[in-house]
Amino acid sequence: MTPLASLLAHEMPVIAPLVLGPMSAQLAQRAGFRALYLGGGSVGYDKAVTEANLNATEMAQLALDIRAACDLPLILDAAGGWGDAMHVRRTVRLAEAAGFAAIELEDQHVPKRAHHHIGIDYPVPVEVMVEKIREAVAARRSPDFLIIGRTNLARENLDEAVTRAHAYKAAGADILFVLTFDAAQLRVIGRSLPAPLMFMTATTGLAQLPMPPAELAEYGVRLIVDPVTPMLAIHRALRDCYTAMADLRPAPLHGASSERELEALKVTIDLEALLAIERRTTERPR
Structure with a gap:
């Protein structure tokens, strides 16, 4: 398996589609994708709940099933890490042992709330998230296991989102992710933050990106994730x-x-x- 960090070192972004299990992972690999994404939102939907109802062990079990069938790098959407910094230690150890290549941690209240699915978020203080990222970095056993620091605040306050992202980078995050679907905001983010950056598609998917992948690459985006299109199709x-x-x-x-x-x-x-x-x-x- 090519380490995810090596894939992200290339100029053009790596596209990682949602998978929900071994069969979807194999189909994505056959289609030519080089990385995969286990998204909490869609896994929650698949269980007829939301990602707020998931836990670390069931995501790790899914990873074991997927990795047994497919060796592409698999990215874990771990929401808020299922706890504070102390809990994040086990989350990271479990994710790495299960074969994930990266873990995405976002600065949301834990336990996460279902209101996230209708656009209402509850961010934690930046200091709380910084401690989670520091512990995630300390807990990993291999530098090839990447830490993604996420904030959703671009919806309300882009300046604060960029400030938070800088703090997460200083705490050791390997990849930064500021959630926005707006091209103008993406350009500001790209000029303000160091690569590699992550971008997540809206419900319109990869067919309607806010700008072409080559332009996203110019603004530091090295990872594009589609977290929902396969779930909608299923x-x-x-x-x-x-x-x-x-x-x-x-x-x-x-x-x-x-x-x-x-x-x-x-x-x-x-x-x-x-x-x-x-x-x-x-x-x-x-």
Whole structure:
């Protein structure tokens, strides 16, 4: 596996799409992505709750399943780190042991609140977040495990957000992330903060970035994360599928037959590799 830091050293940004488990990770890898993102928001949705209801151990378990099937660098959205600086120590150790390549920590109140999903955030004092980042840096065992320091304050006060980000960099954050979807604010952030920076897409996804990836790179962005598009696609596909099934209609497979899609699924999970092991060890010629 190429370390995430090595990928971010290139001029153009690395794009990391949301994955929710081993199968989606393998599909993303086959599509050509070089890094993956385990987003708390969408994992929460997948469990029919929110990221405020998640915990560190269930995210680590998901990482074990994903990393067993796919060796691309995996980024953890750890929200507020599931506690204060003392709790962050275990969060980082657990994330690193589970095989994550990076952890994203944001300066939000813990326990995180569901109101985050309707644009209402509760930032902690900058001093509290600085201590979390310092402990995250101290807790990691390898410098290849990257710490992402995040603040959402660009929505209200860009100057304060930049000040916070500088403090997080001084505390040891490897990557800075100031949440905004506004091109003008992104340019200010890029001129004010050192690379590498992270950018997260809005619900419109990668198809409607505020500026082209090459221009984002000019402003220090080296990591672009899409945290929700696959979840929206999955939700729509399942909703349509179950509606069709309830009406005794064929499932909508976009022109593919059920048999062809099943064969494609077997290729995704590499069923042939498992069959080959059985042929060699447990199956006998009949």
